[in-house]
Amino acid sequence: MQDLNKIWSSCVETLEKNKIVDDKIILDSLFKPATLEEIEDNQVIITTELKWNIDAILEKRAEIESILSNSFSKPIKIKVLEVEEYKKSKQKKVPKIDSHLHPDMTFANFIVGNSNRMAQNAALLVSTKPGMNFNPLFLYSHPGLGKTHLLNAIGNKAKETNPNLLVRYITSKDFVDEIINSIKTNTTDEIYSYYRNLDILLIDDIQFLFGKEDYDPSDEVKEANDAIIELTGVDPETYKETTDFTYKSGGEESDTSEKQNSK
Numbered sequence: 001m002q003d004l005n006k007i008w009s010s011c012v013e014t015l016e017k018n019k020i021v022d023d024k025i026i027l028d029s030l031f032k033p034a035t036l037e038e039i040e041d042n043q044v045i046i047t048t049e050l051k052w053n054i055d056a057i058l059e060k061r062a063e064i065e066s067i068l069s070n071s072f073s074k075p076i077k078i079k080v081l082e083v084e085e086y087k088k089s090k091q092k093k094v095p096k097i098d099s100h101l102h103p104d105m106t107f108a109n110f111i112v113g114n115s116n117r118m119a120q121n122a123a124l125l126v127s128t129k130p131g132m133n134f135n136p137l138f139l140y141s142h143p144g145l146g147k148t149h150l151l152n153a154i155g156n157k158a159k160e161t162n163p164n165l166l167v168r169y170i171t172s173k174d175f176v177d178e179i180i181n182s183i184k185t186n187t188t189d190e191i192y193s194y195y196r197n198l199d200i201l202l203i204d205d206i207q208f209l210f211g212k213e214d215y216d217p218s219d220e221v222k223e224a225n226d227a228i229i230e231l232t233g234v235d236p237e238t239y240k241e242t243t244d245f246t247y248k249s250g251g252e253e254s255d256t257s258e259k260q261n262s263k
Helices: 004-017 024-031 053-058 061-072 083-090 117-128 147-161 172-184 188-196 217-223
Strands: 035-040 043-048 077-082 137-140 167-171 200-204 227-232 246-249 252-255
Touching: 004 024, 004 035, 004 061, 024 053, 043 053, 043 061, 043 083, 053 061, 053 077, 061 077, 077 083, 117 137, 117 147, 137 147, 147 167, 147 200, 167 172, 172 188, 172 200
Parallel strands: 043 077, 137 227, 167 200, 200 227
Antiparallel strands: 035 043, 246 252
């Protein structure tokens, strides 16, 4: 991965060395404090603390673009923004997301016993601090013992704690249907963006995606370091041959064949 700070520092050094900017005060106050924030395709975003610095930097647009084109080994165009304007543009745009949660499935009416106490405690912790603990959280039990109830309880509690969270409950079958439909309608980019924006992804019957090489929705959420909760009614040991079950938890690798039964 390219170090954008070093690239910008090198660009400023070239501006100084070649006397493109020969006023040291302007160099030190405008160009050196600026930041090369990102590169997307052939466009580079540069930010500056003060709005009135933008025009001064853009006066050297051609020279800067030439230097950066050499650095990135491709034609580059620059865009200069005030820092606050850039931050606003990067704020998560909240898409319209239907959580599909069952409002009547909560922790309050979830029956806790010895067989599911650990699962319930882990689920409650995840719902209050999504992405901070047990991520991803994988729950297994035989069918009909309340996994779906617990899954929805996580989502409902998380939304109660923070109404702004983007939560999605989905079965693996519905997910596959979404992917097929996006391919048919040429909207796969929207699907990727949709899942990247989620704060909590709750996947029921995840076993139907085991061993498949198609797009995994959890990959997009994991990249954003948000919470993943996956449920299955099939013993994970069955899928060890075809699925990577090694997740990192608490800084150490742990194997999800260690099961938590929910009732």
